[in-house]
Amino acid sequence: MKHALIALAVLCLPALSVRAEPVDLILVSGQSNAVGFCANPSEVFLEPNDKNILFWWRCGDPPADAHDSTSGDKWTHLQPQPRGNPLRGNNPPRQYGNFMWPDGGFGPEIGFARTLYAAENKAGQPVKRIAVLKAAFSGTGMRTDWNPADPGEGGACYRALVNEAKAAATAARAQGVTFRVRALVWVQGETDATEADAPNYEKALAAMLAALRKDLNSPRMIALVGINAQFGGGKNAFMPKIIEAQKALGKKDPRCAYVDTAGLGIVDAAHFNTAGTLEMGKRFAETLQKLEGQTAVRK
Numbered sequence: 098m099k100h101a102l103i104a105l106a107v108l109c110l111p112a113l114s115v116r117a118e119p120v121d122l123i124l125v126s127g128q129s130n131a132v133g134f135c136a137n138p139s140e141v142f143l144e145p146n147d148k149n150i151l152f153w154w155r156c157g158d159p160p161a162d163a164h165d166s167t168s169g170d171k172w173t174h175l176q177p178q179p180r181g182n183p184l185r186g187n188n189p190p191r192q193y194g195n196f197m198w199p200d201g202g203f204g205p206e207i208g209f210a211r212t213l214y215a216a217e218n219k220a221g222q223p224v225k226r227i228a229v230l231k232a233a234f235s236g237t238g239m240r241t242d243w244n245p246a247d248p249g250e251g252g253a254c255y256r257a258l259v260n261e262a263k264a265a266a267t268a269a270r271a272q273g274v275t276f277r278v279r280a281l282v283w284v285q286g287e288t289d290a291t292e293a294d295a296p297n298y299e300k301a302l303a304a305m306l307a308a309l310r311k312d313l314n315s316p317r318m319i320a321l322v323g324i325n326a327q328f329g330g331g332k333n334a335f336m337p338k339i340i341e342a343q344k345a346l347g348k349k350d351p352r353c354a355y356v357d358t359a360g361l362g363i364v365d366a367a368h369f370n371t372a373g374t375l376e377m378g379k380r381f382a383e384t385l386q387k388l389e390g391q392t393a394v395r396k
Contacts, residue, residue: 120151120269122228122276123213125206126258127285130325130377131233132156133204135197135368138177141207141375146218150175150210151228153265157181157195159234159242160250161257166195172268175210175229177203193235197368205282206231208378216386228276230265232258238288239301245308255305259312278315281306282381286324286343287367290335299342306353319388321381322346323356330366354388356381
């Protein structure tokens with residue numbers, strides 16, 4: 098029944114309309130908590146304003162392929178995503194099932210977009226629409242998946258993010274809509290919490306952000322970076338190093354900010370639950386608004 102309702106919602110989506118001003122585009126990316134692996138779609142319901150928030154997605158397990166959950170290369174509106182077609186078997190190659198729940202799931206995009214939309218749209222004022230593009234893949238690391246300098250497997254997820262953004266922009270232009278890449282919501286780092294990768298995390302993330310701003314011709318894109326601070330249940334000695342690296346990058350880059358996820362609801366030592374995922378998105382949106390209010394960022 099849930100998938101039928103989602104399909105109906107897609108069919109009823111109003112056509113994109115021509116606008117003089119670009120629509121703000123928010124990118125959502127990273128690993129499993131960006132995918133929303135454990136967020137239960139049956140615990141979240143569509144809200145009236147969701148239809149005004151444009152949404153395009155590809156998410157699942159690396160690399161980007163036919164097994165992913167996608168919006169079918171089309172713009173629709175904000176909603177949980179159905180499960181894709183993950184590989185089966187006892188030891189599938191890095192295919193973890195797209196989402197834990199048979200009905201699918203969602204990531205920080207719902208809490209984020211709802212919070213931002215509500216803050217920027219007041220009763221009696223013209224509607225300011227926003228668009229969200231999600232390209233996220235579980236179990237991925239900076240060196241193994243998000244390295245823009247690696248033309249092979251190590252850069253496959255980075256290329257998928259760029260390709261989805263460009264394809265989505267092309268599809269929107271065909272309907273008279275252009276975008277301004279406003280911000281990236283980046284939820285990733287657990288895979289890099291190792292002896293080999295943690296020391297290089299800050300440098301690797303900074304290089305990826307620089308490449309993304311260049312490849313999307315968006316030098317003013319804000320980067321909001323976070324991680325499940327409870328990952329490993331306090332037993333992973335390298336998690337503090339990843340958090341320190343994200344905080345350090347936020348201090349060096351005036352258009353970057355660390356988002357604290359401490360205390361959010363979790364399912365296990367790796368993933369946020371439904372309430373935690375919604376609150377995570379809200380915190381990212383509030384951080385964006387706070388950062389944009391700073392003089393250095395407005396210039």
